[in-house]
Amino acid sequence: MSWGLATIFLFGSVVGLFALGLPVAFAFLGVNALGAVIWLGGEAGLSQLVRNGVISITSFSLTPIPFFILMGEVLLHTGVAMKAIDAIDRLIWRVPGRLAVVAVIAGTVFSAISGSTIATTALLGSLLLPDMLRRGYHPNMAMGPIMAIGGVDMLIPPSALTVLLGSLAGISISQLLIAGIVPGMLLSALFVGYIVLRAWLDPALAPSFEGEVVAGWARWRPLVVYVMPLVLIFVIVILAMSAGWATPTESAAVGAVATVAVAWLYRALTPDNLMKSLMGTAAISGIILFIIVGATTFAQILAFSGATNGMVALIRDAQISPMAALLGMLTILLLLGCFIDQVSMMLITLPFFMPLVQLYGFDPVWFGVLFLICMQLGLLTPPFGMLLFTMKGVAPGHITMCQIYRAATPYVVFGLGLLVLVTVWPPIATWLPRVLLGK
Amino acid sequence: QELTIKAVSAFPEGTFNSKNFESFIQRINAAGKGVLQINYIGGPKAIPSFEVGNAVRTGVVEIANVTGAFYTTIMPEADALKLAQIPVAEQRKNGAIEYINSIWNAKANAYYLARVVDGTPFHIYLNKPIDKPDLKGLKLRVTPVYRDFFQALGATVVQTAPGEVYAALERGVVDGYGWPITGIFDLGWHEKTKFRVDPGFYNAEVSILVNLDAWKKMTDAQRALLQKEALTAEAMNADYARDIAEDTRKQAAAGIKTIAFDAANTKKYLDTAYATGWKGVIDKSPEHGPKLRQLISKK
């Protein structure tokens, strides 16, 4: 089978099975089984597929996912989160769409702790979403910002994916990490602006829900009392990492245990809500990890079919101008982002892209940031977007996948805007590392 | 009757550990028109690094570039190759390769074709100075390759995902790590490293394995071509001297200072390295361990 045919066959059958309503993970597994028979050599290939599937999630770098979800679930089920949100809310009650704004700001702050985008979305989703929906927020207004900020997390250090990109691509990791800060902050500022504007234009999207206006100590007291636990957890996690006590992964576990401890100190913990939190954690993690099993092995089949090498060779061998080559590479990334996960995107494209970057003399840090933005978009683009699925995992049952796609759309547009902006004006990415690290 | 076989590497394409294998493939494909062609699928994007050994064993791929530490599950003896103190050319002469091949045939269903990374030592990299081979009170990031050795020197060992080593060094979660003399620049770790302990120990190993069934089915011409280019690849191991010199220079330029011990301590350091290394192998393979030790250690 030629690589073109293989590409159409693989992507086509995945989309077809998605459309049948087969759960995403099973759709991948089904196509993978077919692919293993065709390209991995029949029976031995199917056995290898089973092994690769188990290996794909036997990874220490994925363990922060359940830990961060556990943090969110405990804060949610013990009611600690709700009180804190109320308290913050009281402070900025004049801001239209304030819970959504809280989500973006809390998410941006949280990005500075979390190295995992999925974990951030899961945490904020399980923490804020039920409350927003209960308050009558439109699903678009409730879910969009949370998913969008999960993507921003990747740009703001620490970020496991940025470190991985730096080491796979041979780009200076410290420069790349710092280069992500300005685009990340810019994006989250754009999000806040957009949310406030939308909520101001159409108050029905985010109903204001507080009649009484409190002033003085009454306004500040809840902040001190109820936001303290969150600050405490935050400080513990940050301290564990910055004092060199724990790796980022380990500090996620420390944070989860600290959250349980804090909930207990606040007399909010019961055996019942602890069990509920654990069950919720296992369910959301299970949903996400099961999809990762399918998606990772799909990318492997894609490699064996020749589809990935073929696609990228197409650009490599076309004699084109640097700008056209750049656009070609970004287009491939955006297309791949619709179907596969971020780690596979890097493994598949970098061996071909980095020589091109060198050939055309692109600034690798600049290219790295463009690559990061494409990956961030891939988290949000249908049909396969890890953050979309994470949101589906944490959202109440009545929310459809379609609603989730719609909620993400404006933020995808902003992400594309940022991509264009950084492409035509590189200093957005390259200025800060130059100032901070010299060169 | 041109035959096309599938190849994977346990290391990403274009990186240090894949280079020699990739040029081997190019030479085969250039010289093998009408005889043998290799379809290079790629690095870990195709088969996870720790599954490459199994993929060769079962014939999912016919040929692969992989290090022993990645398939000790199938055969614990794979771990012994890092302990070689004589170059592969000498191993071919003294019967070591023949013996290795017989074990690999029986246990991994693989033909041991060539060693394509040889003569590249491992080092301990630190952020705190030491003056004798004593790592007490230091936290070191390890892989199974040198865990026993570091523990024997008193280190507290920490396992992390490769992507987290940078952050762990930056924040002092670990005080150092083990790695070959080459490659720390690829990972950016030089930005967070202060010292390198000399001399190096062990011998980083990457080899080409061929599925044994596929090997047996090949014609004499196909096997001869593979074997000829395998020897060329092994001869090219001499080029690593240049990489080693280059990375050593770059490390100095990046401000990484060297720590060296006096003669007695150096001997103690290396003796501990090889004693713990061989103990690990022989414990798990009393059958082949001692013979391997005799064949690939310095006389």
Added chain:
Amino acid sequence: MSRAYTGLIRLCGIAAALLLGVVAVLVSFDVVVRNIGLGTFPWIVEVSEYSLPLATFLIAPWLLHRGEHVRIDMVLTALPGPLARLVARAADLLGLAISAVFLFYGIRVIRDSMGLDSLVIKTMVFPEWWLFLPVPFCFALLAIEFARRLRMSFWP
């Protein structure tokens, strides 16, 4: 029978939940112990790695039973009732077939690994097939669940 099945998959889900909780405690414990200089427990890192596939495969049948696995429902909701039911049956049938394939090859991988006496040799040393044991177990339960859904769609 049906009650026993539901009880079993729910129990597996609870086991997954407890497992993840215990791992969070273990990892934190390791951090504390290491930093007060009482040594380290390298096996904890490995346990936390193995807990991910174990928890995932343990809870997957319970998630399917409760319809919590992510699916893309755009097409289904747009179709007229009878056609949508037909499509849903086709999906369940495919799900059953896929689960059966992974059940079969899961068993095969285990038999293969047992035959070779493969050992995982890290800090902990144990037979490799333990790692793959959850696979056939999970897909057997998933196959039953898909079969149940099919049966329910014909004889509610």
